[in-house]
Amino acid sequence: MSATKHENLSVPQLDPYFYVSRDLADIFEKIHLLSRKKPVNVLISGRQGCGKSSLVKQYAAIYQRPLSTFQVGILSEPSQLFGEYALEAGETKYKQFLFPEAIQTPNSVIHLEEINRPEHPKALNMLFSLLSDSRDVWLEELGHLKVADGVVFFATLNEGEDFVGTELLDAALRDRFYFLLMDYLPNEVEKEVLIKKTGVTAAQADDIMLRSTSCGGTPRCGSMYPHGRP
Numbered sequence: 001m002s003a004t005k006h007e008n009l010s011v012p013q014l015d016p017y018f019y020v021s022r023d024l025a026d027i028f029e030k031i032h033l034l035s036r037k038k039p040v041n042v043l044i045s046g047r048q049g050c051g052k053s054s055l056v057k058q059y060a061a062i063y064q065r066p067l068s069t070f071q072v073g074i075l076s077e078p079s080q081l082f083g084e085y086a087l088e089a090g091e092t093k094y095k096q097f098l099f100p101e102a103i104q105t106p107n108s109v110i111h112l113e114e115i116n117r118p119e120h121p122k123a124l125n126m127l128f129s130l131l132s133d134s135r136d137v138w139l140e141e142l143g144h145l146k147v148a149d150g151v152v153f154f155a156t157l158n159e160g161e162d163f164v165g166t167e168l169l170d171a172a173l174r175d176r177f178y179f180l181l182m183d184y185l186p187n188e189v190e191k192e193v194l195i196k197k198t199g200v201t202a203a204q205a206d207d208i209m210l211r212s213t214s215c216g217g218t219p220r221c222g223s224m225y226p227h228g229r230p
């Protein structure tokens with residue numbers, strides 16, 4: 001599917017320069033504790049490049065959980081995440097993808113990218129039941145699949161000029177998530193991260209940031225609220 005196996009289902013490396021605010025650290029801890037008791041799905045929304053994917057990765061790194069990432073944006077039919085029929089030595093055989101293995105791996109973190117943009121709206125159908133409290137799904141080829149204990153689903157979506165937050169998400173899907181809204185790092189934090197990560201001087205960092213159009217957002221990272229959940 002989206003990435004090769006060696007990149008997936010392994011615990012990612014901690015980024016020593018990744019900035020986590022106090023609020024965000026608290027949210028991480030809440031997600032972690034909650035996920036030991038009940039199914040947790042978190043939807044992260046924010047503009048392009050504000051750090052959504054890195055956040056999911058760092059969550060997995062901090063809590064030492066295997067991470068796997070899947071592109072929902074390229075799905076054109078519901079079962080496509082799970083596997084496909086392929087011709088092998090003149091015979092048509094069903095080949096299972098990584099997704100079924102990932103959801104059955106206890107405590108794993110599953111990142112569903114661009115959940116608001118599948119190529120076909122029905123592509124999300126099977127995810128609905130996996131993300132519900134029952135956390136299972138039935139496929140003709142694989143039978144009954146149950147999500148393992150402690151698995152956390154993170155879905156990310158890009159806010160565009162024309163839409164914000166979860167507006168474009170199907171209501172049924174939206175209700176299954178806690179919602180985390182992100183924005184770009186505050187300027188002074190971004191500057192510090194830039195200096196630490198690249199070794200540029202403070203003056204050079206100022207210059208880079210002046211040229212960049214991506215700075216200056218109001219920091220709002222750190223708010224998490226349930227959508228349709230008690």
Ligand SMILES: Nc1ncnc2c1ncn2[C@@H]1O[C@H](COP(=O)(O)OP(=O)(O)OP(=O)(O)O)[C@@H](O)[C@H]1O
Binds near residue numbers: 019050
């Ligand atoms: N809190 C942070 N601390 C340090 N670096 C960060 C932080 N957030 C984002 N970055 C850096 O910003 C860059 C973009 O982050 P990332 O790819 O995670 O954004 P994204 O929101 O997933 O982007 P896209 O919308 O393209 O999917 C990465 O190089 C990442 O390391």
Ligand SMILES: [Mg+2]
Binds near residue numbers: 053054156
């Ligand atoms: Mg991303």
